[in-house]
Amino acid sequence: GGRDAFYKGPLAKAMDGYFKRIGAAHRYEDFAAHKSEWVEPVSTNYRGYDVWEIPPNGQGIAALQILNILEGYDLKAMGRGSADFWHVFIEAKKRAFADRAKYYADPAFAKIPLKELLSKERAEKQRASIDLGKATLADAPLPVDGGADTIYMTVADKDGMMVSLIQSNYRGMGSGLVADDGKGKTLGFMFQDRGAQFSLDAKHANAYAPGKRPFHTIIPAFMTKDGKPLLSFGVMGGAMQPQGHAQIVVNMVDFGMGVQAAGDAARFHHDGSTDPEGGAGMTDGGVVEIETGVPAALADDLRKRGHSVKYSVGPYGGYQAIWRDPETGVYWGASEFRKDGQAAGY
Incomplete structure (x- = not known):
């Protein structure tokens, strides 16, 4: 119906x-x-590749802001195994997430300076504030002028149509409430609890209001080149998602990894940035969680720069993707080893 x-x-x-x-x-x-409602996706061009995300009230543009900042560095020359690379990536995330906390909200209720947030000029200013030898401890957002409860799925058909889809009931698999019909028969689904991502500060762009959509984390993504589809992908996992999207794009564009290797490579997850729900802002630089594939010497170098670093088994998200070979049109599927998932074709 x-x-x-x-x-x-x-x-x-x-x-x-x-x-x-x-x-x-x-x-x-x-x-x-x-x-x-149908919304128009937004994009940024990263070294000749257009990366597409859903605009606010979601957090997709944080991935684009991270990429805009990173574009000013020669990441390939730095090398993926260098502390310089990991340091500038973490610092770019901090700056994008400072904007995420302040500006991302329902555009029907808040005026979001989307054009400026995604501008290369803003990225240049944010990049200028990064010290290669020192971690940033507190959020310093520029003013503007004027886990296991999410699924990601991507599918492609014989005609070249590609779909990027993500769904989540949010924290704790949702509210825990399952409706019934009053006669003992359940309706078979659980209500979500994404209203938890509102701010209760009435002056905040993401403040609770009737009929308003809260800030939310779920973000499907695409990558195209010269107007042609290349990659449909997603990385599940709350605030990990934009960090993960940017890491996947950098792995493929800067380091030439294939669609599966880009997801298999060791990741970082930075935690502790100010949240869009309000509350205390970042004052201690947060914590950088890294996987065991990151050498101890690199972790020590990051600590010397002022980062709090710890090895952890998560949360690094859950990556799934389909790559379309631009020459042959053949699809390549990739699936995350860190959580349930599969790539299948027929």
Whole structure:
């Protein structure tokens, strides 16, 4: 029955009854008033490749901001095994996430300076604030003018159509609430709890308001070159996602890795940046989590620059991708070894 079967049909009425029984505020009228919309993806050009993301209220543009900052460095000359490479990547993430905390919100409620956030000029200013020998400890966002609860799936067909899709009920596999029809029969799905990602600061761009979408983390991605599709990909895992997207792109574009190797390479996850939900800002530089594939000497070098570094088994996300060979049109699938997933073709 399409979307109306969920938002206006018997399912909506059953959910309304369930919420009344448990004392929750959601009503049939809230479901019926819901509107979905098509949005235009946004992109940045990274060394000749166009990387595409969904605009806010999601966090996809953080990946694009990271790439804009990194474009000013010769990463290939630095080498993926150098502390310089890891240092500038971590510092680029910090600056993109400072903007993420301040500006990313529902564009229907907040004026988001999207053009400036994605500008190469802004990236140049952010890059100028990076000290190659010293970690940044506190957020310093520039002013502007004017885990296991997510799935990612990508699929491609014989005609060249590629789909990049991600879905998540959010923390704890969602709210833990499963509606029933009042007669003992469950509806078979759990409600999400992404409202937790609102800020309760009324002055914040991401402040809670009726009918408003919260900031959210789920971001499917594409990469194209000269207007032709190359890569449909995603990296599950909360705040890891834009960090992971940028790492995948750099692995492929700067270091020439294939679609599977780009996901297999050791990653970092920086934690501790200021969140869009509000709260205390970063004051100690956060923590850089690294995988065992990163040499101890490199970790020690990062520590000397002021980074707090620890080896950890996660969270480094869950990567899945399809690469389309630009010459032959043949598809190459890749699947993450860090969590459940598979690549399949027929």
